Amino acid sequence: MVRVAIIGAGPSGITAIAAFQELVSKGLECPEVVVYERQGEIGGLWNYNWRTGTDVDGFGCHASMYKHLWSNGPKECLEFPDYSFEQHYGEATCSYPPRLALRDYIMGYAKHSQVNHDWIRFNTYVKNVVFDEESKKFTITAVDNSEQEQQESSDEFDHVIVSTGHFSVPVMPEFAGLHDYAGLVMHSHDFRAAESYKDQTVVVVGKSYSAEDLASQLYKYGAKKVIITHRNKDDSGNWQPTGFHWSEGIEERALMASMDGHNITFGDGSTEKVDAVILCTGYKHWFPFLDKAIKLTCKNTMWLPELNMSIQSKQNPNLYFLSMQDQFYTYNMFAAMAYYARDLIMGKLTTDQPMTDVDGKPWADKDFITLYNNMKTDADNYGLQGKYTECLMKATGYGTQAICPKKFVEGINKTFDDWEELKHHNIMDYRDHAHASIITGTMSPKPTKTNNWLNNKWEDDIQFYKNMHKHQ
Numbered sequence: 001m002v003r004v005a006i007i008g009a010g011p012s013g014i015t016a017i018a019a020f021q022e023l024v025s026k027g028l029e030c031p032e033v034v035v036y037e038r039q040g041e042i043g044g045l046w047n048y049n050w051r052t053g054t055d056v057d058g059f060g061c062h063a064s065m066y067k068h069l070w071s072n073g074p075k076e077c078l079e080f081p082d083y084s085f086e087q088h089y090g091e092a093t094c095s096y097p098p099r100l101a102l103r104d105y106i107m108g109y110a111k112h113s114q115v116n117h118d119w120i121r122f123n124t125y126v127k128n129v130v131f132d133e134e135s136k137k138f139t140i141t142a143v144d145n146s147e148q149e150q151q152e153s154s155d156e157f158d159h160v161i162v163s164t165g166h167f168s169v170p171v172m173p174e175f176a177g178l179h180d181y182a183g184l185v186m187h188s189h190d191f192r193a194a195e196s197y198k199d200q201t202v203v204v205v206g207k208s209y210s211a212e213d214l215a216s217q218l219y220k221y222g223a224k225k226v227i228i229t230h231r232n233k234d235d236s237g238n239w240q241p242t243g244f245h246w247s248e249g250i251e252e253r254a255l256m257a258s259m260d261g262h263n264i265t266f267g268d269g270s271t272e273k274v275d276a277v278i279l280c281t282g283y284k285h286w287f288p289f290l291d292k293a294i295k296l297t298c299k300n301t302m303w304l305p306e307l308n309m310s311i312q313s314k315q316n317p318n319l320y321f322l323s324m325q326d327q328f329y330t331y332n333m334f335a336a337m338a339y340y341a342r343d344l345i346m347g348k349l350t351t352d353q354p355m356t357d358v359d360g361k362p363w364a365d366k367d368f369i370t371l372y373n374n375m376k377t378d379a380d381n382y383g384l385q386g387k388y389t390e391c392l393m394k395a396t397g398y399g400t401q402a403i404c405p406k407k408f409v410e411g412i413n414k415t416f417d418d419w420e421e422l423k424h425h426n427i428m429d430y431r432d433h434a435h436a437s438i439i440t441g442t443m444s445p446k447p448t449k450t451n452n453w454l455n456n457k458w459e460d461d462i463q464f465y466k467n468m469h470k471h472q
């Protein structure tokens, strides 16, 4: 029997399990599936954990999740076509769910898709994957940490799907003077609770999602001052701010240049006494378990030219990577990719055969790469991932019983347009707005004034999320 290994049971791995489970549910031939997951449960980085540094299994902590995170994009853009938020919660809910509510939805999708827990080896860390050219098999060596005594074992597989995520291993650049800085220095990967920084002056380095979100949260939870320092430049090479409208107490400055004790000097010559520096400098793709011959080396880009169709290893056609691109689209694209990987494994599709969009236009790998090479704006980015998702859905049939893929991605792209506009209008309140589900057509409610993002400090309660638009 053909054997398939899935490494990682976060949102991507869950969709891969669901794709194979669909074969079982339909009574079709299904390979033997073994899932390796180093945590004790499914959910990936949505399993919030206070730990930082080394995890209970002796390996680096996986999760970069923080306590007060709320979705940074509308839930309507990540909704699974075959499982709406309304179906999950039984009613319409607000557009920007707190961490626990988003995790709950992912768990609901897993249950709805009958994700088979018997396939999953929990608490099991994949240490090594090698491919033997003669037998054409992969050997996976993994450590089972569920017992006091760690058990190492090896198994052979015909296909391997890597869904280990790529927001876990931090990029930690060197900055002049950091060595002598007297305050706390850390990466956003280790950020957990914003209230720890109450009354402090904090520097946040970077200008992307983590920098935006940490700066807003630090302000929300009472930091005295937040300085976002970054290297953004205009076409003439001059430093320029991001253009977001921050609350008083948050400001942007040119990249920090030097440090002396607690004092930091920025690129514009200004100086500030600072309690903590948080590097929001992104993450690296990190596959220490993959043998050199099959290693994926890539950057965090919206399309991965290093893979066939952003999914299949160029070194080995039986090795697949899910959701390794940088992301505007998330869960619905992850699921569409998972169904595509499944159909490649089942021999129904090949990556050198162009996919087609709903209008019948062919989309080969080279066409996506041309689109990718010509991207200039955020709309181009989600346009690319939307077209990819549309083609994947059409090729695999995933979600097509619920909605036409073209209508689905057009709706999502339009919602991303609205979200961009709201965020640029006021980055401190975009989460208080509402969008309509593309699947059900239902308009989401807005939170009441007292429950809006800036006032709202109570998150670990699903019922509270459901009532955010009801209670004053």
Ligand code: FAD
Binding pocket: 007, 008, 009, 010, 011, 012, 013, 036, 037, 038, 039, 042, 043, 044, 045, 046, 062, 064, 065, 066, 069, 070, 071, 072, 073, 078, 124, 125, 126, 127, 163, 164, 165, 166, 167, 289, 322, 323, 327, 330, 331
């Ligand atoms: P992960 O969620 O990282 O899951 C990977 C799984 O692989 C984990 O369970 C891990 O334990 C397991 N694993 C890793 N290595 C091994 C190994 N060697 N052996 C066995 N198991 C292993 N997306 C959104 O849509 N909305 C958001 O608001 C949002 N916020 C985010 C906030 C943060 C701080 C970060 C870092 C990301 C955010 N994202 C958000 C994007 C995020 O990438 C996805 O939401 C999603 O979690 C990715 O799923 P994944 O399964 O690919 O990876």
Ligand code: NA7
Binding pocket: 072, 167, 171, 173, 188, 205, 206, 207, 208, 209, 210, 211, 230, 231, 232, 255, 280, 281, 282, 283, 300, 327
């Ligand atoms: P990103 O989106 O990869 O952004 C990394 C940021 O770090 C980006 O602004 C980079 O600046 C900046 N960076 C990286 N290296 C440096 C150096 N050496 N000096 C200054 N600035 C640097 O990572 P995020 O953590 O924000 O987001 C990742 C995910 O987490 C995302 O899905 C979110 O939803 C949560 P640049 O733009 O290259 O000038």
